[in-house]
Amino acid sequence: MGKIQLTKVRKSFGEVDVIPGIDLTIEDGEFVVFVGPSGCGKSTLLRLIAGLEDTTSGVIDIDGKDATNLPPAKRGLAMVFQSYALYPHMTVRKNIAFPLKMAGMDPAEQDKRVARAASVLNLSSYLDRRPGQLSGGQRQRVAIGRAIVREPAAFLFDEPLSNLDAALRVGMRQEISELHQTLKTTMVYVTHDQVEAMTMADKIVVLNAGRIEQVGSPLTLYHEPRNKFVAGFIGSPRMNFIDGAEAAKHNAHTIGIRPEHITVGDGPWEGVVGLSEHLGSDSFIKVEVPGLGTLNVRGPGELGVHHGDRVKLAPAGKMHRFDADGLAI
Amino acid sequence: MARAQSPRRMILTTLAAWTVALIIFFPVLWMILTSFKTEASAVASPPELFSASWTFENYVEVWARSDYPRFFWNSVVIAVGSTLLGLVIAIPAAWAMAFVPGKRTKDLLMWMLSTKMMPAVAVMVPIYLLFLQLGLLDTRIGLVLVLMLMNLPILIWMLYTYFKEIPGEILEAARMDGASLWNEILYVLTPMAIPGIASTMLLNIILAWNEAFWTIVLTTTKAAPLSAFIASFSAPQGLFYAKLSAASAMAILPILILGWFSQKQLVRGLTFGAVK
Numbered sequence: 003m004g005k006i007q008l009t010k011v012r013k014s015f016g017e018v019d020v021i022p023g024i025d026l027t028i029e030d031g032e033f034v035v036f037v038g039p040s041g042c043g044k045s046t047l048l049r050l051i052a053g054l055e056d057t058t059s060g061v062i063d064i065d066g067k068d069a070t071n072l073p074p075a076k077r078g079l080a081m082v083f084q085s086y087a088l089y090p091h092m093t094v095r096k097n098i099a100f101p102l103k104m105a106g107m108d109p110a111e112q113d114k115r116v117a118r119a120a121s122v123l124n125l126s127s128y129l130d131r132r133p134g135q136l137s138g139g140q141r142q143r144v145a146i147g148r149a150i151v152r153e154p155a156a157f158l159f160d161e162p163l164s165n166l167d168a169a170l171r172v173g174m175r176q177e178i179s180e181l182h183q184t185l186k187t188t189m190v191y192v193t194h195d196q197v198e199a200m201t202m203a204d205k206i207v208v209l210n211a212g213r214i215e216q217v218g219s220p221l222t223l224y225h226e227p228r229n230k231f232v233a234g235f236i237g238s239p240r241m242n243f244i245d246g247a248e249a250a251k252h253n254a255h256t257i258g259i260r261p262e263h264i265t266v267g268d269g270p271w272e273g274v275v276g277l278s279e280h281l282g283s284d285s286f287i288k289v290e291v292p293g294l295g296t297l298n299v300r301g302p303g304e305l306g307v308h309h310g311d312r313v314k315l316a317p318a319g320k321m322h323r324f325d326a327d328g329l330a331i
Numbered sequence: 332m333a334r335a336q337s338p339r340r341m342i343l344t345t346l347a348a349w350t351v352a353l354i355i356f357f358p359v360l361w362m363i364l365t366s367f368k369t370e371a372s373a374v375a376s377p378p379e380l381f382s383a384s385w386t387f388e389n390y391v392e393v394w395a396r397s398d399y400p401r402f403f404w405n406s407v408v409i410a411v412g413s414t415l416l417g418l419v420i421a422i423p424a425a426w427a428m429a430f431v432p433g434k435r436t437k438d439l440l441m442w443m444l445s446t447k448m449m450p451a452v453a454v455m456v457p458i459y460l461l462f463l464q465l466g467l468l469d470t471r472i473g474l475v476l477v478l479m480l481m482n483l484p485i486l487i488w489m490l491y492t493y494f495k496e497i498p499g500e501i502l503e504a505a506r507m508d509g510a511s512l513w514n515e516i517l518y519v520l521t522p523m524a525i526p527g528i529a530s531t532m533l534l535n536i537i538l539a540w541n542e543a544f545w546t547i548v549l550t551t552t553k554a555a556p557l558s559a560f561i562a563s564f565s566a567p568q569g570l571f572y573a574k575l576s577a578a579s580a581m582a583i584l585p586i587l588i589l590g591w592f593s594q595k596q597l598v599r600g601l602t603f604g605a606v607k
Contacts, residue, residue, distance in 0.1 A: 081504070089505075148508065
């Protein structure tokens with residue numbers, strides 16, 4: 003079991019309301035990702051759930067029990083930190099066994115559980131090494147191992163892949179997703195990387211200035227963003243926003259169109275290519291269109307246009323419409 | 332990138348370093364040389380750096396005239412005892428200040444340090460009377476207590492600096508792993524801070540070993556450590572420099588050996604945090 007329910011959870015640091023009041027339900031077994039720009043309060047929210055920060059007001063229920071005032075260890079949760087937070091003076095074996103030792107578990111059972119976790123995470127041959135002798139990916143696996151041996155009600159991940167290089171990050175992302183498939187335990191994952199959020203989550207919580215902007219599945223957020231903030235945050239490159247006369251034609255204050263929903267060839271918009279990036283699989287171009295501004299365009303394969311070319315563009319997918327308050331129409 | 336040094340510059344730097352080192356070391360050298368001179372040679376005018384007649388007589392006489400092993404043992408008990416007791420208090424205090432600081436933590440630290448700015452003699456009378464009332468005069472436990480209290484601000488400050496270097500996330504991880512406060516300090520913080528704790532301990536032992544004001548004021552015979560042993564050779568009939576020097580050499584020798592073997596640890600400790 004690992005259902006987490008937040009009711010009017012508020013957190014202030016002195017005069018500053020970091021989390022002005024959040025209601026959220028995380029179902030048992032769900033993989034929930036908190037995503038948002040730096041300083042939006044996603045890590046603070048995770049730390050409130052973990053018990054590493056005290057709530058200013060509100061209630062945090064874990065499996066139906068009020069855990070608001072429980073210390074971290076009594077909440078039945080395990081956390082993986084951005085910096086791995088391994089104990090540098092202990093071997094990998096002792097690091098993984100530490101929570102079991104703290105729980106007063108029989109040493110034979112400790113060994114059994116450590117061996118099982120090490121085998122799941124491919125760490126069996128590193129058990130007698132110290133964290134300093136491991137690579138970044140291996141360290142992160144030890145941190146995950148330390149979390150899984152406890153068989154917690156839920157895992158909390160605080161930007162766990164931020165310190166890894168790009169290739170390793172993709173690998174670890176898949177490993178964490180597979181781990182979730184295997185364990186079927188609730189996972190709450192904080193990231194500022196929306197690709198991580200889109201690829202891993204069952205449910206994404208988009209945060210901005212301590213408030214939830216939208217909660218939904220990755221594809222719901224992509225196709226039906228509730229407002230301009232979510233529309234701009236989800237999707238890479240970010241959605242193009244057009245105001246003025248062009249938006250008025252569609253009875254909106256602002257219209258939004260994703261870069262992958264604009265085609266190059268023929269169309270009503272004409273402009274000059276500025277930056278062009280060619281990845282082989284995709285092409286990314288920025289086109290300066292008079293009256294509309296700079297439009298990001300993403301096309302499959304090689305688009306065959308370069309800096310300085312004059313091109314015509316056409317919207318070829320869903321057009322998102324927003325009112326003057328930025329809410330989707 | 333390291334700067335390349337010309338040979339001339341290196342010779343000059345080396346010479347300057349040796350000169351400064353010799354100036355600092357000269358009083359100790361003079362004391363050691365004097366301890367091997369006769370009393371007449373020790374007070375000769377003009378002073379003789381090297382005596383014509385070297386002798387071990389001063390050491391023999393100092394050893395015969397006093398109970399050196401008792402003074403030595405008292406010094407060990409007082410220096411080690413006050414340091415260990417101080418650590419028991421300073422580790423939790425520094426932990427609290429480093430990891431759960433309050434609004435006034437910095438003020439508290441400054442206040443503690445400011446007590447070191449007060450001359451010890453200012454509280455001599457009240458402490459003497461307190462010790463008299465409590466029956467702590469001329470007891471090792473009394474000196475352990477007073478030296479622990481005198482050095483506690485330095486212990487807390489040094490440990491606070493070390494603890495600040497330990498990432499808070501590691502302690503939070505321990506908390507998530509179910510460690511109680513005590514387990515967190517015992518299994519995570521202390522092993523990680525061992526180099527810092529060791530150098531703090533060494534420095535405190537040296538400070539307590541060399542302390543001369545309280546050890547002389549609060550003891551007579553039973554609990555007197557080596558600092559009082561040195562003072563006992565400054566007799567009212569006159570100063571016997573050679574014997575005084577021999578007594579001083581005998582008093583500093585143990586701590587000099589300790590310092591020599593632990594110099595790497597001490598230098599690391601004293602420069603900790605200076606360069607990231």
